[in-house]
Amino acid sequence: MTDESLSPTLTDDELDLINAYWRAANYLSVGQIYLLDNPLLREDLAAEHIKPRLLGHWGTTPGLNLVYAHLNRIIRERDADVIYITGPGHGGPGLVANAYLEGTYSEVYSGIEEGVDGLRKLFRQFSFPGGIPSHVAAETPGSIHEGGELGYALVHAYGAAFDNPDLVVACVIGDGEAETGPLAASWHSNKFLDPVTDGAVLPILHLNGYKIANPTVLSRIPQEELEALFYGYGYRPITVAGDDPANVHQQLATALDEAFDQIAAIQRAARLDGEAGRPLWPMIVLRTPKGWTGPEKVDGKKVEGTWRAHQVPLSETHSNPEHMAQLEEWLRSYRPEELFDDDGHLRPELRSLAPAGDRRMSANPHANGGVLRRDLDLPDFADYAVDVPAPAAESAEATKVLGTFLRDVIVRNPDRFRLMGPDETASNRLSPVFEATDKAWVAELDPDDENLAPSGRVMEVLSEHLCQGWLEGYLLTGRHGLFNCYEAFVHIVDSMLNQHAKWLSSSAGIEWRRPISSLNYLLTSHVWRQDHNGASHQDPGFIDHVANKRPEVVRVYLPPDANTLLSVADHCLRSKHYINVIVAGKQPALNYLTMDEAIAHCTRGAGIWEWAGSGTGEPDVVLACAGDIPTLETVAAADILRKRLPELKVRVVNVVDIMRLQPESEHPHGLSDREFNSLFTEDKPIIFAYHGYPWLIHRLTYRHANHAQLHVRGFKERGTTTTPFDMVMLNDLDRFHLVMDVIDRVEGLGTRAAELRQEMADARLAARRYTREHGEDDPAISGWTWEPSDGSAD
Template identity: 60%
Template sequence: MTIRDHASHASHASHADHADHLDSVSLDAIDRYWRAANYLAAGQIYLRDNALLHRTLEPSDIKPRLLGHWGTSPGLNFVHAHLNRLIKEHELDLITVLGPGHGGPAALACSWLDGTYTDHYPDVTRDEAGMNKLFAAFSAPGGVPSHIAANVPGSIHEGGELGYSLAHAFGAAFDNPDLIVACVVGDGEAETGPLATSWQSVRFLNPARDGAVLPILHLNGYKIANPTVLDRIPREQLDGLLASQGWDPRWVFGDDPHAMHHKMAEAMDSALATIRRIQNVKRNPKAADNGVPPWPVIILHTPKGWTGPRTVDGVQIEGTFRSHQVPLTGVRENPQHRHMLADWMKSYQPGELFDHFGRPKPEILACVPDRDQRIGANRHANGGVLTRTLDLPPIDAYAVPVAKPGETEHEPTRVLGTWLRDIIAADAPHGTFRLFGPDETASNHLDDVFDVTNRVWTLPTKATDDHLAPDGRVMEVLSEHLCQGWLEGYLLTGRHGLFSCYEAFIHIVDSMLNQHVKWLKTARALPWRAPVPSLNYLLTSHVWRQDHNGFSHQDPGFLDHVANKTADVVRLYLPPDANTLLFVAEHCLNSRDLVNVIVAGKNPSPDWLSPEDAALHCARGLGIWDWAGTEDEFASEPDVVLACAGDVPTLEVLAASQLLREHLPGLRIRVVNVVDLMRLQPESEHPHGLPDTQFDAIFTVDQPVIFAFHGYPSLVHRLTYRRHGHANLHVRGYKEQGTTTTPFDMLVRNDMDRFKLVCDVIDRVPGLAPRAAAVRQAMADARTRHQGWIVEHGEDLPEIREWKWTS
């Protein structure tokens, strides 16, 4: 193995050509900081003791499992060192988003060096003892993850799944006019669809009101086993690609540290000057509107595993994919490799970096910003401390009057839209609320918001366009990934938002949801992380009202996906009408550290509950609708429970109840509506879980329960399998029987229509089938008649289209 000398010798270098950007003192401080961070990064991957190498490395000093990613760490440390200088010289408000999230050793090293890690974890002191703790804890049981998780001060991005760094960075910059977000984009990450789309985010950045994003595209040539595309294409093609998307590239390339320090300083100073020039022009009300010029992007080209082992056992390591994770793999068992590790770490000249007690020397800290300006201490990266409570207009002013259940009908999302409109208006002075969605705000009947705001758009407009302006509060782009990433960055920096989406296509962000849930779960356990506003989904244009678009638009499975996640974080709501939707939305926008999923229709549907009853029902999460059943108050229990969750299932259950009242008047029916789906779980499984005694009282222990559910039936069974009466539970829901058809035919195809529910009751109430055979036959005939009618007329039966609840 070949080891180079990484000592600075900065004081002997000539910098005449670069004096405007980096003097010898600054160069020396940056280089020392970089070497120290590289030393700490390598130590985290390998060592559990003997952090300063005061004695010869022994097998007991080496971790039993070598985990972590070295390849990207030197580049991340290089960027961090130069950002420190930029922040300190210009007193910037700056946070970082590190796309190569597997570069955890770098983020932890820099956090320990500038003291922010010790601020939050006082036992990890900035000395040899603390260094040993830092090393031993990295990627170890009971320690810290190898990725940049919520545990790392200054982070808002985990990066375990690549592709979302730039979207998160822009989300953080929106409505933060003084903030700069430096985003390192890995060249492997740049190959993902979400990241490729994220370059277009600059088209939605308003320099007059928003902060700035400084992308640093780090080309180190390799992923875990293969070369990267952007590293291999000609430079002029990459320049053209970025320029076509609104960016002005600045290249920093090479492997000589001295030259690279000067190039990076020059590129960063140039980028900052351009950012300030754009902002100054756009923030001048007298300036002519000549569009937005290209924003700066830095392309940093360095070897993979820079400053690490060049070769090991005759095989090249630095500059190849072999440096991606652990360059030296046999250190514990192989004395020669152990000697190589010691030589590698000593090549950073730790005696120049740390004093005898392991404390960073003042020369290193000369480039570190002061207290709150340190990257790890920036409050925007702990957004809960900046969060202000939204001004939510009182629900009573928007709720629809309901004299009798089902007598009137409204479009639930349109009613919600009027409330969202006034939230946006009330929030205007603060700029802390945005509505996100993939080109569907009007389609989802939330378009009342355009009475007070516009869609964000900084490109040229035409007379035929609708509600486009740079200062809009509605973020629409036809990428669910981008909407989700923007919103996550917005929330994690302390603001509020709502993501409205067609139900079937929210699956596109399944894995992004996974990452955010894991982040929230980790953050909730950290006392220094302040709670942030919840991630709120509004899923509409849902499975039961996508008859016109067909099978491709029919999928309620996001509920199943979310229900799998940690109970501390996720909530699922299925409001049955407009008023319950309002109360659920109010609750969700007031909540913190949660993922709330609301499924609600946009089509006209009956108003079941008055505002007062809706408030109580939502507070309970589920409840008996005594007005819809036929229970005898003197009877011990009902003959059957008709349960429902979701707007269309609720309508069908009430229609079935009405049929049963008409045809089987002696049957004791209880109707139960569920708005908070997690109430179905036991309290031992979910914070909203209903105690067994209450669940048994509502659903009974030994009577049949026919449950009409919005989604896949198996989810209800999964949530209730521990309940005493689970064996009596029969669930109807979506079972992948979809096509382009009529609304009611969707129900018939999936056996959740009112006629089938009546048949289910007859089949499952003991002793009822023989005396209700004629009724059952009539229900089956109605289903047959329905099929013939829709083929001939192209619409549902009049008795279905014109049905009204009658008590």
């Protein structure tokens, strides 16, 4: 890459210093993997100085340390605002080492002081019981990216850059990670980055050649093919390659200067000169050996520059004297006596290489987003209420109503709220947002395009991975957002949700981490109204996946109508440090509650709908429901029962927050036994119509007294392209079947109501026959509304 006729970027003194800093980071990294004691090798290495269990990843770490040291120079010289994201998150010892060298680690963890004792504690805690994880994690200062799973570094980087015009996100992508699907799609994020209002992302593809046990694809294709690939993605690659430290240092210093110059030129042209169009952003391809500076050979086999360097190159240090000797030789090769003074402090000339204060990447506020977070300026959601003159009498499209609210959220928060979705914003009836904003788009435009602009606040790309990752990066750096998705396909990000939930759980227990905005999902186009698409679009199981996560971070809401959806959405957008899942239909559906009633009901999370029940006092049966379609079928079943069996006392209970069903000992929203019994009784049958898989309701309620009387109807994996009512009949969730369930479960009712039961069975057959003849549901069913009995309250 470099032209040897040009003056080197680094002077000899600068080269020596930056190389020494790199040695210090490498030394601390190896020490974390191996050492319990003797942190600066002031005595000969002995078995008692070495950990009994050796855990960690060395192979990628020297490359991460190299880049970190050089970014520090850029930050100091340019006063640049930079955060560091590492795709090879298992290079955790490197990021911990650099945070310690910068002084940040001792600031946030006062027990890990600078000096010999602090180094001993730093080493001991790594991958040790009661210590810290081996991966880059929430415990690592400067990190916003959990390193436990590969594929998401670059998309997180872009999420962090959106609406951060002065920030540069340096993102190291391992060549193993580069083989994952999400990472491959993430390169296209540059088509959504506005050089006027957004920051910049500098991808650094680190090709060290190997994964755990195999070579990597991108390291084994010709250089011209590799460069063509990235030009095709819309980048200008700058290559740094070699295994001679002095040469690589000079190359990398020159490459980073070139990249930051290009970034500054692109932003200047867009912001000051008004230059439009999508720029060709720089990236760096860094080729260095895997496990560089580690043992060249172990037991006669090559290690440095091979897959054998991936984790712990010397794994038998307690049982093999040669391994122990090699470990000591390896550690002493960094010459720690030249790096640390007698007290164990980093020497001043090296400490001065790190930036100061918030400019340190380990202390950058963007990497602790809760510090920068500002509450949203939210309009009063009650102003968007639909009129409900009587329950279940008129209809509305709940998500379209929500769209008008979100439109004004966007207007009032133009720099800190974004709506993400995989090409489904209009399909999910949120199109009112386009009255206020466009969809972010920096690629080419066609005259027939609509609602596309670089400054758009709606972000659509046909990749659930990118939507989730962008939003995570956006939230982790202090902003707010909402991810809307078809219910069946949000499963694509199950694993990403896992990682984010773990991050939230871990960071909640870290004093210096500040709470971030909640990760909010709106799942619509759901299982019960995917009858036109068929079985491929029918899966309500994301709720089950979320319910497995730690209770302090997950919430699941099933608002039954438009006003309850508004109330729930407002609550979720105000909340911090949760994963909120809202499931709501987009099709016209009945309204049940006025706004005042909706607020009260959502605040309770579950409650009795007196207007839908029959009789007073203790009921003979409880009809419970959660979800908009189960609510419709439950209320319709209650209507049949009050008309046909007026002597039967029916209680209707609607559940908005399904975590309320758990005992209070299991979830912060859980009901006490007394509260649960007051709603559902201690001994009466409960027929529960539920949106998803029935087992979840059983699991949530099994500790309550009346669980044996609980009978749940939900999705039974029976779906196809059919009518909406035929869909609920396929799964025995329809109103007629619910009435049959009541007759079967209420003691003594089976004989008295035998005729009604037969009538209900016949009604099911008739409804199905109608669909087969007419291709649609019987209007008496699809157009059903609630008609209050004479004298009853509306």
